[in-house]
Amino acid sequence: MNQPYDRVYNFSAGPCTLPVEVLEEAREDLLNYKGMGMSVMEMSHRSKPFEAILAQAEADLKKLLKVPDNYKILFLQGGATMQFSMIPLCFLGEGKSADYMVTGAWGEKAFEAAALVGNANLAYSGKAANYNDIPKFDSIKLNSDAAYVHFTSNETIHGVQFHEDPTVAAPLICDMSSDIISRPVDVSKYALIYAGAQKNMGPAGVTVVIIRDDLLERIPAKMHPILDYKLHAKNTSMYNTPPCWSIYMCGLVYKYILHHGGVAGAHERNLWKSKVIYQTIDGTHGFFKGHAEHHARSTMNVTFTLPNDELTTEFVKEAEALKLDGLKGHRSVGGIRASIYNAFPLEGCQALAKFMWEFATKHA
Amino acid sequence: MNQPYDRVYNFSAGPCTLPVEVLEEAREDLLNYKGMGMSVMEMSHRSKPFEAILAQAEADLKKLLKVPDNYKILFLQGGATMQFSMIPLCFLGEGKSADYMVTGAWGEKAFEAAALVGNANLAYSGKAANYNDIPKFDSIKLNSDAAYVHFTSNETIHGVQFHEDPTVAAPLICDMSSDIISRPVDVSKYALIYAGAQKNMGPAGVTVVIIRDDLLERIPAKMHPILDYKLHAKNTSMYNTPPCWSIYMCGLVYKYILHHGGVAGAHERNLWKSKVIYQTIDGTHGFFKGHAEHHARSTMNVTFTLPNDELTTEFVKEAEALKLDGLKGHRSVGGIRASIYNAFPLEGCQALAKFMWEFATKHA
Numbered sequence: 009m010n011q012p013y014d015r016v017y018n019f020s021a022g023p024c025t026l027p028v029e030v031l032e033e034a035r036e037d038l039l040n041y042k043g044m045g046m047s048v049m050e051m052s053h054r055s056k057p058f059e060a061i062l063a064q065a066e067a068d069l070k071k072l073l074k075v076p077d078n079y080k081i082l083f084l085q086g087g088a089t090m091q092f093s094m095i096p097l098c099f100l101g102e103g104k105s106a107d108y109m110v111t112g113a114w115g116e117k118a119f120e121a122a123a124l125v126g127n128a129n130l131a132y133s134g135k136a137a138n139y140n141d142i143p144k145f146d147s148i149k150l151n152s153d154a155a156y157v158h159f160t161s162n163e164t165i166h167g168v169q170f171h172e173d174p175t176v177a178a179p180l181i182c183d184m185s186s187d188i189i190s191r192p193v194d195v196s197k198y199a200l201i202y203a204g205a206q207k208n209m210g211p212a213g214v215t216v217v218i219i220r221d222d223l224l225e226r227i228p229a230k231m232h233p234i235l236d237y238k239l240h241a242k243n244t245s246m247y248n249t250p251p252c253w254s255i256y257m258c259g260l261v262y263k264y265i266l267h268h269g270g271v272a273g274a275h276e277r278n279l280w281k282s283k284v285i286y287q288t289i290d291g292t293h294g295f296f297k298g299h300a301e302h303h304a305r306s307t308m309n310v311t312f313t314l315p316n317d318e319l320t321t322e323f324v325k326e327a328e329a330l331k332l333d334g335l336k337g338h339r340s341v342g343g344i345r346a347s348i349y350n351a352f353p354l355e356g357c358q359a360l361a362k363f364m365w366e367f368a369t370k371h372a
Numbered sequence: 373m374n375q376p377y378d379r380v381y382n383f384s385a386g387p388c389t390l391p392v393e394v395l396e397e398a399r400e401d402l403l404n405y406k407g408m409g410m411s412v413m414e415m416s417h418r419s420k421p422f423e424a425i426l427a428q429a430e431a432d433l434k435k436l437l438k439v440p441d442n443y444k445i446l447f448l449q450g451g452a453t454m455q456f457s458m459i460p461l462c463f464l465g466e467g468k469s470a471d472y473m474v475t476g477a478w479g480e481k482a483f484e485a486a487a488l489v490g491n492a493n494l495a496y497s498g499k500a501a502n503y504n505d506i507p508k509f510d511s512i513k514l515n516s517d518a519a520y521v522h523f524t525s526n527e528t529i530h531g532v533q534f535h536e537d538p539t540v541a542a543p544l545i546c547d548m549s550s551d552i553i554s555r556p557v558d559v560s561k562y563a564l565i566y567a568g569a570q571k572n573m574g575p576a577g578v579t580v581v582i583i584r585d586d587l588l589e590r591i592p593a594k595m596h597p598i599l600d601y602k603l604h605a606k607n608t609s610m611y612n613t614p615p616c617w618s619i620y621m622c623g624l625v626y627k628y629i630l631h632h633g634g635v636a637g638a639h640e641r642n643l644w645k646s647k648v649i650y651q652t653i654d655g656t657h658g659f660f661k662g663h664a665e666h667h668a669r670s671t672m673n674v675t676f677t678l679p680n681d682e683l684t685t686e687f688v689k690e691a692e693a694l695k696l697d698g699l700k701g702h703r704s705v706g707g708i709r710a711s712i713y714n715a716f717p718l719e720g721c722q723a724l725a726k727f728m729w730e731f732a733t734k735h736a
Contacts (some may be wrong), residue, residue: 016409020416023616025610031403031411038399039392043379047395049575052384052698085449085577086598088614093596101618117597127628164447206613211413211447213615230488233481234450248453249570251577252387253617257413303736331409332415 011169011331017267017356021164021309021347022186022207030260042145048072048256053249061252062245065259072262073188075195075218080241082217083255088185091202091215092118094235095158095181096125098227104155107131107178109148112139112163113340121355131157133215138341139166142304145174152177155200164207165338167311167345168304172178173197179223187308188216189265190350191275199223205254208310208350210261214254256284265350274350275307281348281357282307286363292368299341313343319371320344332360375695381720384698385528385673385711386550386571394715395622400508412462417613425616426609429623436626437552439559439577444605445719447619452549455579456482457568458599459522460489460544462591471495471542475534476503476527477548477704483532486522488672490515496519502705503530506668507572509538514543520563526551529570529702531675531709532668537561543587544638552580553629554714555639563587569618571672574625578618590723600642638714645712645721646649646671652725677707677736684708696724708713 011017018025044057051058066081075081084090095118099272100106105127108119111134122128132148134141150157157176160183162169165180169187179199189201197202199220206212217237222240233239238245242318264273284307289296289312299311314320320343324336336343348357374383382389403410415422430445439445448454459482464470468492472483486492496512506508514521521540524547526533533551538544543563545645552567552610559565564583570576583600588602597603604612604716609619629638650669653660653676663675678684684707688700712721 011409013403014409015404015409018410018414020414020419023613024418025415026411028403031413035399035402038402039377039395043378045375045378045697047383047390049395050382050387050389052387053382053576055698085451085454085615087449088610090449090598093598097596110605121596124596162729204613211615211617212417212613213618224723232461232485232488234454247566248451249387249576251449251575251618253575254577254615286651299495308601361518 012276013243016331016333017353017359019335019346019348019352019360021338021345022349023212023345023349024155024207024349025351026257027261027264027351029319030257034257049253051252053252058252059135060227061259062257065255068259068262068266069189069216072265073193073195073218077088078221079195080221080224081243082219082237082240082259082327083206083250084215084240085213085251087204087212088114088183088202089117091217092121093124093222095200095290096122096128097158098231098237099155099223100126100200101155101228104150104261104362105129107154107157109143109145109157109159110134111168112161112187114165115160117316118158118160118183131156138284139163139165139168140299140304141172141301142168145176150178150180150245154178156181160184162306162308163311164347165340166299167306167309168300168309169306172262174355186349189262189274190273190278190308191289192271195336197290202357205258206282210258214258216258240319277308277354278348278350281354282310283352284357284361285310285346285364289362293366293372295372299343308349309319310346310348311337311341313341323367327360327363330359330363332356332363380695380697381717382697383710383712383716383720383724384701385709386568386713388459388571388578389715390574390621390712391625391628391715392619394628397624398621413617415616417610417616422616425623426614426620428625429619432623432626432630433553433580436629437557437559437582441560442585442587446583446601446604447614447622448579448581448604449577449581449615451568451576451579452478452547452566453481453549455581456485457488459540459564460486460492460599461599462595462601463519463587464490464492464591465519469493469531471514471518471521472476473507473509473521473523474498474533475506475524476530478527478529478549479522479524481546483523483598491519503532504525504663504668505665506532506534509540511585514540514542516543520545520672523547526672528673529704529712530663531670531673532664533670533672537720550713553638554642554672556596557631565638569622574622575618577615578622580622610692633718641718642671642714643713645716645718646674648696648710648718648721648725649674649713649728652728656728656736659732659736660728663707672711672713674710675701675705675707683735690731691724691727692722694727696720696727
């Protein structure tokens with residue numbers, strides 16, 4: 009069963025698969041975008057065509073996530089790693105504390121960056137169990153006076169995901185890098201949402217920030233321009249030259265998702281895709297072992313182990329021969345990680361499940 | 373005289389024209405890079421093919437600029453604006469001062485960011501004359517004990533450029549965003565060179581830093597990861613997900629420049645291209661007035677004014693009809709700015725010069 013353009017099933021954790029239709033459109037316009045006589049890569053960010061691309065991407069993301077009017081959408085650089093620092097630098101002022109709910113490697117890094125700035129409180133850590141679970145927010149003691157509460161909705165390395173929007177007293181900040189626009193969320197419950205593009209939205213190099221207006225007023229004066237959400241908001245993401253091509257590609261992806269049932273449609277497909285693999289894990293009588301607790305299982309990153317390292321190596325090798333690419337798990341969990349973000353096709357999950365059955369039958 | 377793909381002559385100040393051959397190669401591989409079964413945009417940054425792309429880009433840039441072995445090349449995010457802050461945060465420690473040579477709007481911003489951190493000294497400013505000139509370095513009193521001396525080799529808005537590598541006692545830091553790889557430089561005279569890609573190297577979204585090893589040792593501990601050159605160097609630009617596509621495009625451009633005579637070849641073409649326009653300015657008996665003093669004229673951004681605003685507006689309008697795009701000058705200088713970076717073709721400069729003669733003859 010060959011894919012178009014002889015492409016492989018790309019299970020990479022990000023950067024990762026983009027929709028074929030989106031890539032085709034980008035290719036079509038690569039040397040001359042819509043008769044403008046130049047590529048999007050060559051376009052002045054101050055030109056009308058690029059301003060239109062940016063405005064449309066913003067409007068489409070707003071529509072996808074039903075973003076209320078008292079929020080700004082920013083397209084920044086530096087990835088989630090930049091956000092790990094910008095958030096405490098802008099919001100964790102002296103005499104304040106912030107609560108961090110850490111359910112994996114990315115939350116850990118966010119917490120460490122905050123600790124460089126001020127009083128970061130590790131309100132929850134799942135480290136002892138190698139991050140195989142998520143807590144209930146209402147079981148954790150949080151400081152209602154905190155500058156903010158930070159959590160990571162989906163942890164790519166460990167494959168654990170929050171499936172509901174939490175309710176907390178303090179402003180809620182969420183790293184949605186790996187599950188943004190993969191499921192409906194109630195944006196109004198969040199003060200700030202951020203996400204690197206390279207899982208569900210587009211190529212690496214752009215980071216989306218959705219920030220509530222009142223937060224912008226909390227930013228201290230004399231912030232470094234590049235670190236200042238308020239300055240970026242005031243200049244509609246154009247204080248400095250934005251990563252134009254990555255924004256353009258995100259825009260094409262937003263349009264694609266809107267045309268395919270929005271985030272509700274994406275969510276339905278993602279539930280089904282992940283179920284195909286999780287059912288296989290559970291059906292092989294312990295040959296495959298899921299890393300995450302059932303209720304914390306991620307629809308984006310399916311993590312599981314095999315009986316031993318030799319079988320894992322063999323599994324990855326045989327999978328590659330079947331054009332199932334990028335399945336090797338992260339060293340901190342081992343085993344296999346199948347990353348199946350929005351653009352990853354159901355057929356790829358079915359092909360993996362079929363191979364898993366065959367492999368388990370052969371080696372059980 | 374139509375260009376391939378019905379493209380225009382794009383005089384934008386950046387992002388700007390890329391070589392047609394480079395865009396064609398990117399298009400060719402857009403859905404399946406060299407038989408890998410995926411686009412470069414979809415490739416894990418930890419994969420062998422992307423590691424090879426990054427290593428080749430680094431090696432080719434090293435070759436182009438003859439970078440000595442005691443320097444690291446980094447591909448970062450955030451543009452020059454991010455560097456404006458990273459440099460003082462990493463190197464302008466307490467009790468130290470840094471000298472800033474400001475010859476235009478970008479140098480001004482670099483200076484302002486440094487002033488947020490510590491003792492930034494405005495060693496030279498050309499502001500009084502609206503940045504129409506560059507000083508001789510040896511005529512300026514610089515502090516030999518300074519943490520560093522910072523300057524901007526080419527100012528895009530005002531169109532002034534240093535044509536020689538200065539010699540100073542303190543570590544020399546240069547923003548080469550708008551003229552990197554457009555001319556030979558002696559890298560060994562610099563402690564740190566940085567450049568946003570979007571003028572001479574590739575699409576917006578990646579910033580090249582060339583940093584001497586001993587500088588890495590001066591960075592204080594507990595720096596924020598995203599702001600820490602040492603951490604980026606230790607992880608060969610892969611501490612966090614790099615802007616893969618932009619790096620790939622830069623790599624294609626480096627290869628293109630290497631195949632076309634290297635930076636010496638580019639320099640020869642750039643001198644000739646800019647001469648075609650400057651000669652026209654000087655030959656119209658004052659109808660066009662160059663903004664920059666002759667010895668400071670930039671080979672990258674040719675800035676000039678017309679007798680009045682009406683004629684300027686008419687000039688831009690008629691030029692656009694001839695597919696000479698993006699000529700409107702920045703508001704702080706007014707008039708016309710023709711940005712003619714490496715990839716801008718000689719034919720475009722000749723077409724502009726021809727139109728300038730005709731326009732001057734008609735309206736003189």
